[in-house]
Amino acid sequence: METKRVEQVTIISLRKLxxxxxxxxxxxxxxxxxxxxVETIGFGRFHIALFLIMGSTGIVEAMEIMLIAIxxxxxxxxxxxxxxxxxxxxxxxFFGYMVASILFGLLADxxxxxxxxxxxxxxxxxxxLLTSFSPSYAWFVFLRMMVGCGVSGHAQGxxxxxxxxxxxxxxxxxxxxxxFWLIGSLLIIGLGSVVIPTIGWRWLIRxxxxxxxxxxxxxxFIPESARFNVSTGNTQAALATLQHIAKVNRSVMPEGRLVExxxxxxxxxxxxxxxxxxxxxxxIWVIWLGISFAYYGIILASAxxxxxDLACGSRPASGTSGTSEGxxxxxxxxxxxxxxxxxxxxxxxxxxxLNPLNILGINFLGRRLSLSITLGGTALFLLLLxxxxxxxxxxxxxxxxxxxxxxxxxxxxxxxxxxxxxxxxSLGMGxxxxxxxxxxxxxxxxxxxxxxxxxxxxxxxxxSVCVVCAISAFTLPIETKGRALQQMK
Numbered sequence: 395m396e397t398k399r400v401e402q403v404t405i406i407s408l409r410k411l412x413x414x415x416x417x418x419x420x421x422x423x424x425x426x427x428x429x430x431x432v433e434t435i436g437f438g439r440f441h442i443a444l445f446l447i448m449g450s451t452g453i454v455e456a457m458e459i460m461l462i463a464i465x466x467x468x469x470x471x472x473x474x475x476x477x478x479x480x481x482x483x484x485x486x487x488f489f490g491y492m493v494a495s496i497l498f499g500l501l502a503d504x505x506x507x508x509x510x511x512x513x514x515x516x517x518x519x520x521x522x523l524l525t526s527f528s529p530s531y532a533w534f535v536f537l538r539m540m541v542g543c544g545v546s547g548h549a550q551g552x553x554x555x556x557x558x559x560x561x562x563x564x565x566x567x568x569x570x571x572x573x574f575w576l577i578g579s580l581l582i583i584g585l586g587s588v589v590i591p592t593i594g595w596r597w598l599i600r601x602x603x604x605x606x607x608x609x610x611x612x613x614x615f616i617p618e619s620a621r622f623n624v625s626t627g628n629t630q631a632a633l634a635t636l637q638h639i640a641k642v643n644r645s646v647m648p649e650g651r652l653v654e655x656x657x658x659x660x661x662x663x664x665x666x667x668x669x670x671x672x673x674x675x676x677x678i679w680v681i682w683l684g685i686s687f688a689y690y691g692i693i694l695a696s697a698x699x700x701x702x703d704l705a706c707g708s709r710p711a712s713g714t715s716g717t718s719e720g721x722x723x724x725x726x727x728x729x730x731x732x733x734x735x736x737x738x739x740x741x742x743x744x745x746x747x748l749n750p751l752n753i754l755g756i757n758f759l760g761r762r763l764s765l766s767i768t769l770g771g772t773a774l775f776l777l778l779l780x781x782x783x784x785x786x787x788x789x790x791x792x793x794x795x796x797x798x799x800x801x802x803x804x805x806x807x808x809x810x811x812x813x814x815x816x817x818x819x820s821l822g823m824g825x826x827x828x829x830x831x832x833x834x835x836x837x838x839x840x841x842x843x844x845x846x847x848x849x850x851x852x853x854x855x856x857x858s859v860c861v862v863c864a865i866s867a868f869t870l871p872i873e874t875k876g877r878a879l880q881q882m883k
Contacts, residue, residue, distance in 0.1 A: 424650030428620050429878050431636045431648055437563050438643025444558055445567055447612050449574040451551035454515070454606045456578025458522060458545050461602055462487060462538070463693055464586040467729045468595045473531045477846065481838035484694065486535050490542030492831035498547040499824015507550045507557075507820060508618040512610065514547020519606040526599040546831075549823045556811040557619045557819070558639070561878055565757040568808045572749055572800055578605075579742045587735035621816045621879070624652070665818045666825060674813060675822070677866045681765070681806055682826045684863035687833030688772055689799040691856050694841035695779075696741055696792050737789055744793035745800035752801040756808065760875040762867055765805040769864035772798040776857040780850055802863075812874035833859075 426434075462484050470480050494514075502510040521540035528534035552568070559567055582602060589598040623632035633652045640647050666675050730738075748768070755764035775795045779788070806826075814822035845852040 424648075425653040426648035426650050427653065428624055428632060428636070431620070431640075431652070432558065433560050434648045435560075435636065435640045435643055435645045437560055438639075438645060440639045440642040441559060441563070441567070443642075444555060444616060445570070447609070447616055448551040448555045449571045450605070450609055450612075451511070451515075451548045452571055452574035453578035453581070454518075454609060455545050455548045456575045457582040457602045457605065458518065458541055459487070459690075460579050460582045460693070461586075461599065464582060464590070464730075465595045465598070468590060469531070469534065471729065475531065477843050478839070479531065481841075481843055483535055483538060484690070484838040485835045486539040487542035488690075488831040488834035490539035491546040492828045492835065494543035495546035495549070495824045495828035495831065496821075497824075498550070499821040499827070502547075502550050502553070502820035502824070503622075503818060506618050506622055507554050508613070508616070510547050510820075511550040511554070512613055514544050514550070515606055515610050515613075516544075517547070518544025519603050519610070520544075522599060522603045522606070526596040542831075546824075546827060549827050550820060552807055552811055553820050553823055554616065554619055556808075557621045557816070557879065561876065564808065564812065565875065566753055568811075569749060569753045569756065569804045572804045573746060575800070576742065576746045579745065580739060581605075583735060583738050583742060587730075587732060590729070625816050629653075662818065663821070663825075666814075666822060671814070673871050675825075677870055678806070678810055678813070678822075678826055679829045680866045681769075681863045682810075682830035683833040684859045684866075685769070685799070685802045685806055685833070686830035687837050688776070688856050688860050688863075689803060690834045691837040691841045691852075692776075692792075692795045692799050694838055695845055695852070695856075696738065696796075699788065699792075737792075740789060741792040741796050744796035747793070747797040748801045749804075752804060756805055757875070760873050761805055761809040761812075762870045762873055765802065765809070766864045766868035768798050768801040768805065769860050769867060772802060773857040773860035773864065776853050776860065779853050809870075809874055812877065812879065813872055815880035 466480050466483065469475060469483070473479075498510050498514060518541055521537055521544060525534060525537040525541060528537055552571070555568065555571070556564060582598075585601060586598055589595075589601060617635045617638065618631070620632040620635045623629070623635065629652055636652070637647060639645075665671070752764065752768065755767065759767075772795065775791055775798060779791050779795075781787075783791075810823055810826050811819065840852050840855060844855075
């Protein structure tokens, strides 16, 4: 009897053990990705600092690019330049931008966004200061081309902002960065109106270099992208960055261990043309090229319309004031007057006029539809410039054109940064920026040469390109509204 009792107890004990094991399987360790961490931490004080510092790269870029439009009338007089020589200055700036943009994008995907951004600012600021000592036209062109190389790396500021912002804030914060471009544009125009008539264009370039120097010192407050670090296997650095952001934002990190796949192949051109992204890439390149062609064409055409008084087909009489009898007749030596600077400031303010509507558009209509609408509007107002109107009407058209052109750029920047995965995001931005500079290189010859011969032909060409871009934007295969940033292809 005792033996039977022992056996029964043993059987019952084994059953209890087996049931307990079935009810409580071993728990797996929790994990999270950078995307999870970014969304959990949310928006806070770190992102405000990020917005102010990385956004300020737009101030420096705007000042360096717009400086050419301000200085062109002065160097035309100083060195007795022909129309094509004035146009060549802008073209060579964008040639440098085009060449270096691909290289910086490639290096940023391999070695880090932050490092490339810092190098590009050091490069651009150094050569900008050297430009102010140019002894001749040839040196001026060469040194401004080198400045263009440096400015091309500023796009990494957009990439860093995009990779740190939570999904629902990208559609609002990135378009607001247009404010910094506006500040830079207004600042260089305002400085030009004061500095050029008093101490000359060389001092204008030196003063314009100061914001870049200040910003270099501020970069130390922004870390390397956590998405880039995990893609290279540097998980500890990415985790430290995310923990720092959570601490600054007074937020919390997700529970568990940070896990991301290591991307051994990063920054490859072949991935941009992979079957998944081939159509998107090609259409994005067309849009970037066209938007840049129209944007810089509008800026330069505005200056030419004011400088030469081309409204209603009128032309300044030959032998305009400021040219000697021995100077070439094609050289129009007329510097901007205070009223011209005022008009430029007013039209530049237009760049922010449609920003609230553009923000609503990209967040509710989507990136593709919003971009196609603003591109269509740009084409319409370019055609309206052909109408003979008063100076006030001309200013109104230029105001709307600057607003629409700025909205185009804002939206395509956001879309390009969102559509590509981390492994090729900087390269995608770099190649797009490079292609867009081809449009910027051609624009001066349309705005400063063809426009003088045929106002109708020049404006219709700009409008036609905008229509093609609007169709391309509408038919983009991927919509990125509300879409998480992709880590892998």
